[in-house]
Amino acid sequence: MNQDSISVNDKNPKTARGAKTKAKLLEAASLEFGARGYHECMIADITKRANVAMGTFYVYFESKEVVFRELVQYMGQTTRAYISKKLEGVSDRLEAEKKGLHAFIEFARANKDLYRIVMESQFVAEDAYRDYYTSFQKAYAENLRNASSKGEIRNGDDEVRAWGLIGLSVFLGMRYCIWDDSKKVEDVADAAFDLIKNGLKMG
Amino acid sequence: MNQDSISVNDKNPKTARGAKTKAKLLEAASLEFGARGYHECMIADITKRANVAMGTFYVYFESKEVVFRELVQYMGQTTRAYISKKLEGVSDRLEAEKKGLHAFIEFARANKDLYRIVMESQFVAEDAYRDYYTSFQKAYAENLRNASSKGEIRNGDDEVRAWGLIGLSVFLGMRYCIWDDSKKVEDVADAAFDLIKNGLKMG
Amino acid sequence: MNQDSISVNDKNPKTARGAKTKAKLLEAASLEFGARGYHECMIADITKRANVAMGTFYVYFESKEVVFRELVQYMGQTTRAYISKKLEGVSDRLEAEKKGLHAFIEFARANKDLYRIVMESQFVAEDAYRDYYTSFQKAYAENLRNASSKGEIRNGDDEVRAWGLIGLSVFLGMRYCIWDDSKKVEDVADAAFDLIKNGLKMG
Amino acid sequence: MNQDSISVNDKNPKTARGAKTKAKLLEAASLEFGARGYHECMIADITKRANVAMGTFYVYFESKEVVFRELVQYMGQTTRAYISKKLEGVSDRLEAEKKGLHAFIEFARANKDLYRIVMESQFVAEDAYRDYYTSFQKAYAENLRNASSKGEIRNGDDEVRAWGLIGLSVFLGMRYCIWDDSKKVEDVADAAFDLIKNGLKMG
DNA sequence: AATGAATGAGGATTCATTCAT
DNA sequence: AATGAATGAATCCTCATTCAT
Numbered sequence: 001m002n003q004d005s006i007s008v009n010d011k012n013p014k015t016a017r018g019a020k021t022k023a024k025l026l027e028a029a030s031l032e033f034g035a036r037g038y039h040e041c042m043i044a045d046i047t048k049r050a051n052v053a054m055g056t057f058y059v060y061f062e063s064k065e066v067v068f069r070e071l072v073q074y075m076g077q078t079t080r081a082y083i084s085k086k087l088e089g090v091s092d093r094l095e096a097e098k099k100g101l102h103a104f105i106e107f108a109r110a111n112k113d114l115y116r117i118v119m120e121s122q123f124v125a126e127d128a129y130r131d132y133y134t135s136f137q138k139a140y141a142e143n144l145r146n147a148s149s150k151g152e153i154r155n156g157d158d159e160v161r162a163w164g165l166i167g168l169s170v171f172l173g174m175r176y177c178i179w180d181d182s183k184k185v186e187d188v189a190d191a192a193f194d195l196i197k198n199g200l201k202m203g
Numbered sequence: 204m205n206q207d208s209i210s211v212n213d214k215n216p217k218t219a220r221g222a223k224t225k226a227k228l229l230e231a232a233s234l235e236f237g238a239r240g241y242h243e244c245m246i247a248d249i250t251k252r253a254n255v256a257m258g259t260f261y262v263y264f265e266s267k268e269v270v271f272r273e274l275v276q277y278m279g280q281t282t283r284a285y286i287s288k289k290l291e292g293v294s295d296r297l298e299a300e301k302k303g304l305h306a307f308i309e310f311a312r313a314n315k316d317l318y319r320i321v322m323e324s325q326f327v328a329e330d331a332y333r334d335y336y337t338s339f340q341k342a343y344a345e346n347l348r349n350a351s352s353k354g355e356i357r358n359g360d361d362e363v364r365a366w367g368l369i370g371l372s373v374f375l376g377m378r379y380c381i382w383d384d385s386k387k388v389e390d391v392a393d394a395a396f397d398l399i400k401n402g403l404k405m406g
Numbered sequence: 407m408n409q410d411s412i413s414v415n416d417k418n419p420k421t422a423r424g425a426k427t428k429a430k431l432l433e434a435a436s437l438e439f440g441a442r443g444y445h446e447c448m449i450a451d452i453t454k455r456a457n458v459a460m461g462t463f464y465v466y467f468e469s470k471e472v473v474f475r476e477l478v479q480y481m482g483q484t485t486r487a488y489i490s491k492k493l494e495g496v497s498d499r500l501e502a503e504k505k506g507l508h509a510f511i512e513f514a515r516a517n518k519d520l521y522r523i524v525m526e527s528q529f530v531a532e533d534a535y536r537d538y539y540t541s542f543q544k545a546y547a548e549n550l551r552n553a554s555s556k557g558e559i560r561n562g563d564d565e566v567r568a569w570g571l572i573g574l575s576v577f578l579g580m581r582y583c584i585w586d587d588s589k590k591v592e593d594v595a596d597a598a599f600d601l602i603k604n605g606l607k608m609g
Numbered sequence: 610m611n612q613d614s615i616s617v618n619d620k621n622p623k624t625a626r627g628a629k630t631k632a633k634l635l636e637a638a639s640l641e642f643g644a645r646g647y648h649e650c651m652i653a654d655i656t657k658r659a660n661v662a663m664g665t666f667y668v669y670f671e672s673k674e675v676v677f678r679e680l681v682q683y684m685g686q687t688t689r690a691y692i693s694k695k696l697e698g699v700s701d702r703l704e705a706e707k708k709g710l711h712a713f714i715e716f717a718r719a720n721k722d723l724y725r726i727v728m729e730s731q732f733v734a735e736d737a738y739r740d741y742y743t744s745f746q747k748a749y750a751e752n753l754r755n756a757s758s759k760g761e762i763r764n765g766d767d768e769v770r771a772w773g774l775i776g777l778s779v780f781l782g783m784r785y786c787i788w789d790d791s792k793k794v795e796d797v798a799d800a801a802f803d804l805i806k807n808g809l810k811m812g
Numbered sequence: 813a814a815t816g817a818a819t820g821a822g823g824a825t826t827c828a829t830t831c832a833t
Numbered sequence: 834a835a836t837g838a839a840t841g842a843a844t845c846c847t848c849a850t851t852c853a854t
Binding site: 624626651652653663664666667672673 | 827
C-alpha cells in the first residue's frame, strides 16, 4: 500500500465537470435524506434528483452510508463556521453562550434537511453523531471554563454544564426541524436559557 | 410486560396460551429492536428469539411497524405509571419536578432497549414519538402551573418551561441509552436541573 | 380399503347441528368466492362470515378447492332443476329453447355470486367447468334432435348448434353477472335468439 | 412481440440491449401465464425462462399484474391489426362479419397462450378484459350499422347484435383455447354464424 | 363438534451495488 | 466521466392447513 492509496481519495473528482456532478449529488442527497429519511430514500431518488444516471453515484461515493456521513460532517463544519462568525466581537461570555445557542438554532432552521440528517445519524452512523455533538460541547465547555476562571459565572463542572447546553440544542433543533412549530422554538430557547442563565449568575 | 395495557385490535389472543405467546413476542421484539434498531432487525430474529414460527408473529401483529408502535405506547404508559408512583406523597412541587426527572431517567435506564425504541420512533413512526413526549410535557406543565399559582415559583410560560424540561429528559435519556456513559448521566441531570431550579426560585 | 372408506364421506356432518354448520359455511363460501373471487378470498373470510372458528372449516371440507367444486356442482344441479320446472308443459320445442335460455339467465341473475364461481372455475377447476356446461349442451342437443326429427326445425349438426346456444348462455351470463348492465341482458338474449330462431325455422 | 406498441411507463428501456431484455421477458411471461395461469405462475418462472435474474423483471415492469395487463392490451392491438388486414378489400359487409369472426378465431388459435390470458383477465384485471371486448364490439357494431343503413341486412339494434357476435367470439375462443377440441371450433363458428346470418338477411 | 393457536413453505418486491460500454 | 442494465440476496408478509384441546 503506497502513500497514494492512503492520502488520495480515488472517488474525488479530477475535473471541473466531475466536481460539479459530485456537488449536484451531495445537494440531491441532502434534500432526499432530509425530506424522507435515510431508509426511505433510495440511491435512485438521489440520482434522479441530480439528473444523473444511477451508476454515476458510485463514481463519487463508496456507498449510501458514506454520503450520509459526509453530510453529517459537512453540517458540523458549516454550523461551527456560522456560529464562529456570529460570535466575532462578542466579549461577554454569557452573552456568547446565548448567542451561540441562537446561532445554532438559526442554522439548523436554515438547513432543516441537513439537521434532520444529523439527528437520524444517531441511528445510522452513531459515531458521526457523537463526533458532531462532541465538537459543540467542547466549544461550550471551553467558553464556560474561561468564564469560570474569570469569575464571571459561578463555579461548577463545566463539562457537565456544557452537555446540559447541548441537551437544549438537541432538543430545540429536533423540535424545530421535526415538529415544525416554528414560532415557539426561539421562545422555548430563550425561556430555557434565561432560567439557566439566572442560575449561572454570581449569587 | 403484559399486552392488556396495549390498544386493542382484532389480533388479540383469546386464550391464555395465546396471551403468553404474544407476551413472548413483545418481549423478543423489544430486545431485538432495542439492541439493533428497527431497520437492522428482522421479523425472523424476533420469532426466533421468541421460539415460535415466523407466521406466529402475524397472528398477533399486523406488521413490523405495528409492534414497534405498540412498544412505544407501552413505554409511555409504564413510564408514567412508574413516575406517578415515585411521586406519591411528594408535596413540594419543585422537588416533584426533580424527582420526576430522576424517575424518568431511572426508568429509561432500566428499560434501555425500550427507550431506544422511543427515540428511534422519531424516524420510524413520528406521531407515536410526538404522543409520547407530549404526554410528559402535559404532566410537567400542569405541575408548573400549580406551583406558579401557589406562588412557589416565578411566573412564566409554563407550557414553554415544560418543553424545556422535556428537552433535558430527551437529551439525558439519549445520552444514557445511546452513549452508555452511565456514570455521568445523573450528574448532568442534577447539574442542569439545579441551574434551572435556581432560576425558578422566587427572586 | 373397505366399502366405508369409499362410500362414506367422513367430512359429512353426523348431527343436525353439524349439518347447520356446514350449510352456513357453504353459504358463506358462495358469498365470499362470488364477491371477491377464488384467489382473493381466504378461508378466514369464509369462517368469519359463517361465525365459526377457522378450524371448523376443515371439519367439513378437505380443502379450499373442494368447497369451490362443490359449489360449481351445486349450481349445475339447481340450475337444471330450475329450468326443468320452467319448461314443464311447454310443447313447442323452439319455444322451449328460448324459454330455457331465459330461465338460465334468470337463474344466473338470481344467483350472481354462484354463477361467477362457475365462470371462474374455468381457471381453478377446469373439469368442473366442463362438466357444468356439458350437461346443458346435452339437454339443448337432445331438444334440437327431437325438433329436427319431427321436422320442426331445419336440419343441421345438433351437437354443434347446441354448443352455439351454450356460447350465448355463457356470454350472456358473464355479461349480466360481471358487467352488471342488467337492463339489457334480456334484450341481448332475445335479439340474439331471434336471429338464431329465424335461422332454425324451416325455410 | 415488440414493446413499443405497449403503453409507455418510466420503466421503458433506453438501449437496444434493454429492449431485447424486455421483449424476452414479455415473451416468457406470455408463455408462463398462458401455460399455467396467472396465480400458478411465479415471477421466478418468468425470469428463469427469460434467462435473467429475478430483479431484472422489476427493471421493466412494476408488478406481476402490470405485465399481465400489458399482455392483454397487446393482444387487443395485434388481434385488431390482424383482422383489419384480413378484411382489406372485402366489400360485402355480411361476409366481413363472418371473415372477421374467423380471423378472430385464427388469431386466438395462433396465440393460444395470449388468448388464455385475455380470458383470465376477467378474474385478474377485469377492466382490461372489458376494454378488450368493447373494442371489438365497437367494430362489429359499426359494420352492422353500415350494413343496415345500406339496406344490406334487416334493421335491428346494432349494439345488441354486435354483443351477440362478441358472445360467439368469447365462447369460441374459450372453447378452442381451453378445451382444445380444435377440429370443431370452426365448425361451431360457421354453424352458429350461418344461423345468425339467415336472421340478418333481408326478409 | 368446535375452537383458535401455530405452522412454514412460499412468493412478490426491494434496492444497494457491480458491470460492461 | 458517465451511463443504465443487470444482479440476487434480503425481507416482509400470506394463508392454506394441521394440531392440541
